[in-house]
Structures are given as C-alpha cells and as structure tokens.
Amino acid sequence: MKECLLIDGYNVIFNIPEFDTLDLAHARGRLADILANYAGLTDHRVILVFDAHRVAGGVGGKEWVNQVEVIYTAEGETADNVIERLVGKLVGNCTVHVVTADWTEQRMIWGQGAYRMHPREFWARVSALRQDNKTYRKDRPADEYLENRLGAGTRKALEAWRNKKLCE
Numbered sequence: 001m002k003e004c005l006l007i008d009g010y011n012v013i014f015n016i017p018e019f020d021t022l023d024l025a026h027a028r029g030r031l032a033d034i035l036a037n038y039a040g041l042t043d044h045r046v047i048l049v050f051d052a053h054r055v056a057g058g059v060g061g062k063e064w065v066n067q068v069e070v071i072y073t074a075e076g077e078t079a080d081n082v083i084e085r086l087v088g089k090l091v092g093n094c095t096v097h098v099v100t101a102d103w104t105e106q107r108m109i110w111g112q113g114a115y116r117m118h119p120r121e122f123w124a125r126v127s128a129l130r131q132d133n134k135t136y137r138k139d140r141p142a143d144e145y146l147e148n149r150l151g152a153g154t155r156k157a158l159e160a161w162r163n164k165k166l167c168e
Contacts, residue, residue, distance in 0.1 A: 002045060004094040006086055006114075007035065007122075008079045009050040009070075011100050015119040029065075036066035038126050041133060045094065047071065047086060051079040080105045087114045 009031060013019045019027040032048060039046040046068045052060060052075065060074030073082055083098055087109050090096045096114035099122045100106060106116040150158070 002094045003042070004045040004090050004096045005047065005122075006083050006090075006096060006098045007046065007048045008083060008098075008100040008102065008105070008119075009048050010079070011102060012119040012123070015101050016123050018123075032065040032068055032070055034126065034130075035068045037133075038129060039067040041129055045069075049073065049079040049082050049086075052077075080108075084108055084112070087112045090114075 009028060010024075013024070013027045013031060014021060019031065021027065028050060035046050035048055038044070048065075048068055049071045050073065052073045060077065061072045063070050071082055073079055080100075080102065083100070083105065087096055087098065091113040096109075097117050098105070098109045098114050099117050099119055100109075101119050109116055
C-alpha cells in the first residue's frame with residue numbers, strides 16, 4: 001500500500017531551525033522544493049498544507065510543485081481542518097502519516113486511522129534520505145549507465161558493430 005504524507009507546513013517551518021521564519025514566502029518555497037525531492041526519492045504521495053485562516057479575503061488554492069500537492073486554506077479555514085478532511089478521504093487507500101506537532105490534531109487523526117509524526121522526527125528522516133542520496137551518487141556515480149553493466153564480450157561486440165556502421 002502506498003504511503004501518503006499530510007504535512008502541516010507552518011508546523012514544520014516553525015519547528016525546524018533550518019527555516020527562516022522572517023521570510024515565510026521563501027520558507028514555503030524551500031520546504032516545497034525539499035519535499036518534492038523527498039517524494040521523488042521515496043515514491044510517497046506528499047500533500048503540504050498551509051494555514052491562511054487569518055488572511056483577510058483569502059480564497060485558498062492549490063498548486064503543484066513537481067510531485068507535491070500544495071494546499072493553501074481559505075480565510076476562516078485552518079490547516080488542521082483540511083488535514084482532517086483529507087485523512088478521512090485517504091485512509092483505506094493508502095497508509096496516511098500526518099506531520100504535525102499539534103497535540104489536538106494528533107489525537108484527531110489517530111481516531112481516523114492515520115499515524116502521526118512530529119516535525120523533528122520527519123525532518124530527521126528527510127535529512128537522512130538527503131544525505132544517503134548524496135553518498136550514493138558520490139560513491140557510485142556511473143553504476144546506472146547501461147554500458148557500465150555490460151559484460152566485456154557484449155561491450156566488445158557492440159563496439160565492433162558501432163565501428164562497422166561508422167566506416168560504411
């Protein structure tokens with residue numbers, strides 16, 4: 001069963017010192033980019049929700065940042081409301097993990113059959129995956145090329161065929 005991550009965006013931004021909370025637009029974009037890489041490396045479905053319930057006249061919206069669905073709530077609607085609604089829709093179709101530090105929200109999603117993860121715990125996973133990805137690429141940069149996986153005989157035969165075609 002596929003894993004789905006529902007992430008309270010501001011909860012992560014304000015719990016992880018790596019983010020600049022003075023420039024929230026930059027922090028939102030950076031978080032979405034990091035999560036897009038995470039989604040690509042894990043094949044998890046990632047939904048990032050940002051609160052806008054105190055934004056006067058906020059109509060909310062949805063956008064995609066690569067593979068990450070980013071939801072902005074409307075005025076009067078909290079990220080918790082959206083996450084609870086999504087948990088209800090997704091449980092049964094995938095294993096749902098909600099990333100939040102909000103105790104009340106954690107209890108609500110547990111009652112619906114989802115799992116919770118604290119933002120620091122989640123960030124440790126993201127950081128470890130980012131580090132593993134750097135190590136893998138540095139240690140084994142060309143293993144994925146087909147020519148590096150061919151046997152010597154096959155490589156020699158293909159090289160001879162290529163040379164023959166070039167000379168004709």
